[in-house]
Amino acid sequence: MIELKNVRFSVPADESNDGGGPTKTIINDVSFTFEKGKFYGITGPNGGGKTTLSKLIMGINPVTSGSITLDGQDISDMSITDRARAGIAYGFQNSARFKGTTFRDLLSIAAGTDDEAALTRIIAGLGICSLDFLDKPVDTKLSGGEIKKIELATIIARNPKVAIYDEPDTGIDLWTIGPMVEVLKREQKEKGTTTIVVSHNRTFLEAADEILMIRDGRIAYSGGLDGALPILEDLSACSFGDLCEGETDVRCFR
Amino acid sequence: MLDALDKELLKTVADLESIPKGAYNIRKNGKLLGREVSANIDIESNAEGTGIVITIKPGTKDESVHIPVILSQAGLHDVVYNTFIVGEDADVTIIAGCGIHCGGSAPEGHEGIHEFRIGRNARLKYVEKHVALGEGKGKRTLNPTTNVYLDENAYAEMELSQLGGVDEARRVNTAELGPGSAILITERVMTDGDQRAESKNELILQGEDSKANIVSRSVVKGDSKQDFFVNLEARAKCYGHIECDAIIMDNGISETVPALKALHPDAALTHEASIGKIANDQLMKLMSLGLTYDESVNRIIQGFLK
Ligand SMILES: Nc1ncnc2c1ncn2[C@@H]1O[C@H](COP(=O)(O)OP(=O)(O)OP(=O)(O)O)[C@@H](O)[C@H]1O
Ligand SMILES: [Mg+2]
Numbered sequence: 001m002i003e004l005k006n007v008r009f010s011v012p013a014d015e016s017n018d019g020g021g022p023t024k025t026i027i028n029d030v031s032f033t034f035e036k037g038k039f040y041g042i043t044g045p046n047g048g049g050k051t052t053l054s055k056l057i058m059g060i061n062p063v064t065s066g067s068i069t070l071d072g073q074d075i076s077d078m079s080i081t082d083r084a085r086a087g088i089a090y091g092f093q094n095s096a097r098f099k100g101t102t103f104r105d106l107l108s109i110a111a112g113t114d115d116e117a118a119l120t121r122i123i124a125g126l127g128i129c130s131l132d133f134l135d136k137p138v139d140t141k142l143s144g145g146e147i148k149k150i151e152l153a154t155i156i157a158r159n160p161k162v163a164i165y166d167e168p169d170t171g172i173d174l175w176t177i178g179p180m181v182e183v184l185k186r187e188q189k190e191k192g193t194t195t196i197v198v199s200h201n202r203t204f205l206e207a208a209d210e211i212l213m214i215r216d217g218r219i220a221y222s223g224g225l226d227g228a229l230p231i232l233e234d235l236s237a238c239s240f241g242d243l244c245e246g247e248t249d250v251r252c253f254r
Numbered sequence: 255m256l257d258a259l260d261k262e263l264l265k266t267v268a269d270l271e272s273i274p275k276g277a278y279n280i281r282k283n284g285k286l287l288g289r290e291v292s293a294n295i296d297i298e299s300n301a302e303g304t305g306i307v308i309t310i311k312p313g314t315k316d317e318s319v320h321i322p323v324i325l326s327q328a329g330l331h332d333v334v335y336n337t338f339i340v341g342e343d344a345d346v347t348i349i350a351g352c353g354i355h356c357g358g359s360a361p362e363g364h365e366g367i368h369e370f371r372i373g374r375n376a377r378l379k380y381v382e383k384h385v386a387l388g389e390g391k392g393k394r395t396l397n398p399t400t401n402v403y404l405d406e407n408a409y410a411e412m413e414l415s416q417l418g419g420v421d422e423a424r425r426v427n428t429a430e431l432g433p434g435s436a437i438l439i440t441e442r443v444m445t446d447g448d449q450r451a452e453s454k455n456e457l458i459l460q461g462e463d464s465k466a467n468i469v470s471r472s473v474v475k476g477d478s479k480q481d482f483f484v485n486l487e488a489r490a491k492c493y494g495h496i497e498c499d500a501i502i503m504d505n506g507i508s509e510t511v512p513a514l515k516a517l518h519p520d521a522a523l524t525h526e527a528s529i530g531k532i533a534n535d536q537l538m539k540l541m542s543l544g545l546t547y548d549e550s551v552n553r554i555i556q557g558f559l560k
Contacts, residue, residue: 060538080541090542096535099499100471101557109553110543154543 002034002057002088002162002194007066009056009217026052028217029066034162037192039185041208041225043200043232049217050198051093054164058090059083070162087161091151091168093198097140103150104134110157122157127179144171152180156187162194163187169201181207256287259355260324267351267383268322278320279306281334283327295319295346305335305367308348312341312373323352328360328392335367340408342373351383352398354419356390363395370400372408372435380412386419394419399426404435406461415442416451417559425453431492433461439468442559445478445506455484459492459521470498473555474506481509488514488521496525501532501558503551 009027027049034040042050055061057068059080067076075083108114111122119134126149136142138150148171155163165184169177181203188195197204205211211228213221221228256264256272260282264270273280273288277295280287291297294314300307308319325332340346352364372378386394402410416423429437443451457466472480486494500508514523532554540550 058542060542080538081544081546084542084544092535092539094535096533096539098536098554099558100560101536101554105553105557106539106543109540109545112544158543 001036001071003069004030004032004057005067005069006031007053007056007068008064009052009061010064026217027056030217030219031066032212032219032222034194034196036161036194037188038194038209039188039207040194040196040210040212041205042196042198042212042214043205043228044214044220048214050214051166052217053214054090054166054196054198057083057162057164058088060090084158089155089158089160089163091155091163091165093166093170095147095151096138097142097147098138101138102134103136103138103153106138106150106154107134107157110154123153126153126156126183145173145176148172152183156183159191160193162196164196164198166198167200168197169199169204177201177203259326260287263324263326263353263355263385263387264322266385266387267324267353268320268349270320270322274320276318276320277308279308280320281323281332283325283330284332287324292317300335300337302335304333305337307337307339309339310341310344310346312343312376314341314344314346316345318347318349320349322350323364323366324355325352325362325364326355326357326388328356328358328362328390331361331363331365331395333365333367336369338368338370338378340370340372340376340378342405343375344373345377347379347381349381351381351385352396353384354386354388354394354396356386356388356392356394358390359392361393361395363393363397365397365399367399368401370402370410372402372404372410374406374408376405377409378411380410382412382414384416384420384423386421388419393421395422396420397422397424400428402427402429402437404429404431404437404464406432407434408432409435410437412437412439413442414439415559417442417444418446420445420451421447421449423449423451423453425451426455427453428456428458429466430458430460431464431466433490434463435461436465437467439466441468441470441482442472443470443480444473444475444555444559445480446475447478448476449478450480451478452481453483455482457484457486457494459486459488459490459494462490462492464490464492466492466494468496470500470510471558472498472500472508473503473559474500474508475503477505479507479509481511483511483513484525485513486515486523486525488516488518488523490518491520492518492522494521494523496527498525498527499558500529501555502529503531 007030010023010025013022013024187193277292279289294311296309496512498510512525
């Protein structure tokens with residue numbers, strides 16, 4: 001169980017000043033409890049704060065104020081490493097690319113073993129059948145879909161208590177999204193993993209037990225998908241009219 | 255004949271646990287320690303007595319030669335001139351390397367000047383490792399030179415690495431490529447403390463359809479400094495690529511100067527270079543998989559230099 005209490009994250013409004021001066025609040029007083037073993041879907045407009053909130057839980061962003069607890073233990077001041085060891089895992093929206101580090105390297109760090117049979121079992125469970133894939137360098141040559149599969153595999157290999165996937169579906173072909181949802185569901189059911197998926201994809205949101213909508217750094221909605229749909233449709237209306245049409249005679253044709 | 259120290263040096267530079275099988279030439283403190291030739295590979299001292307000539311018969315397949323040099327005598331500066339003649343259609347591996355053990359405060363150094371003549375359709379893999387060990391404060395210098403001449407359709411893969419302990423290194427690599435020939439040079443250098451390493455590379459793509467690819471990976475720690483120069487000159491329709499990456503840590507300084515010269519309208523030359531600290535997102539990823547900050551740095555560097 002992960003509990004967020006009045007979590008706030010702000011950065012200096014002006015990049016050049018650190019400490020003092022005006023600040024910009026990105027996550028604004030968020031309180032929420034993620035129950036053990038449930039499947040959450042986080043959605044909301046671009047720039048709303050989904051990634052920032054996920055990184056606060058992983059410890060990549062430090063909380064400015066408020067607290068985060070994992071199974072009753074305050075982890076607000078814990079390092080990324082310690083949170084990872086305590087059972088939190090985060091799959092990045094934009095995965096790191098390395099030079100010379102292979103998928104096998106990442107996977108064996110994640111799984112804590114370099115035993116070939118163990119690694120093969122993990123990737124087979126993810127429908128990655130080609131063993132050659134293990135020795136692929138995790139560099140800029142990987143396609144968008146390949147890097148996402150690698151990111152997902154490293155999270156599952158950690159066998160975490162809380163797994164956060166930040167847009168695992170971007171770049172994944174439509175035919176793979178269904179099986180990917182199945183994999184996350186299976187992990188949730190078999191291992192009781194608290195699963196949090198940030199996504200704009202309906203297939204993921206339909207799989208969730210509860211939807212969280214983050215907008216302007218706040219939780220704008222939480223509950224079932226049905227209640228979220230009207231808000232989501234509202235959001236899909238264009239809000240860039242002024243910007244796009246400008247002041248001269250450009251007109252929107254939507 | 256080999257003491258514990260020799261064994262340790264041999265293991266680090268040539269992955270040798272003991273005297274190797276096949277042809278070899280082991281040089282210790284400026285003198286010959288052991289030599290073995292094979293039916294296809296001949297090793298002889300050169301006429302001047304300043305080094306060896308290794309002659310590989312045409313058509314020799316899947317054989318290897320080990321030619322490690324070890325140094326543990328204070329104050330010695332050893333210079334050798336070696337020539338490698340690889341016959342037509344041969345396919346061989348040469349494992350060279352120099353290990354210095356410095357126990358005192360006197361300087362020790364080695365200069366290996368290597369010339370390779372690679373015959374038509376022959377393939378050579380050359381692996382060279384440089385290390386220096388020991389507690390001594392004496393300056394350890396390694397100044398290797400490799401000059402490679404590739405005949406028609408010949409292929410050479412050169413893996414050159416210097417992974418620690420060497421205070422000063424000045425490397426020179428030159429290559430001249432005949433028609434249809436190809437060379438791949440990979441250099442990996444890690445420096446720390448006050449160490450200095452310089453690498454100068456001159457590659458001339460002389461023949462039509464020749465290919466050259468030079469890759470440099472350097473890790474510059476402490477107050478050390480590394481400079482890397484490449485000159486890729488195309489004189490025919492050919493392909494050339496330079497890739498240099500440097501990771502800077504602490505107060506390390508790195509200078510990379512890649513130069514491309516196309517003297518033929520059908521030359522295709524490219525280069526990529528990057529110098530910088532370890533990327534933050536790489537560290538975050540490894541830490542989020544449970545490694546500490548230091549462990550993450552090590553893993554990233556290990557992979558980078560692999
Ligand atoms: N360290 C930071 N410094 C300054 N601004 C930041 C920082 N981190 C995030 N932001 C800003 O906070 C806002 C929220 O960003 P975040 O990446 O969390 O959004 P998101 O909901 O994940 O969006 P998307 O759907 O596009 O992935 C953005 O406007 C972003 O530019
Ligand atoms: Mg995001």
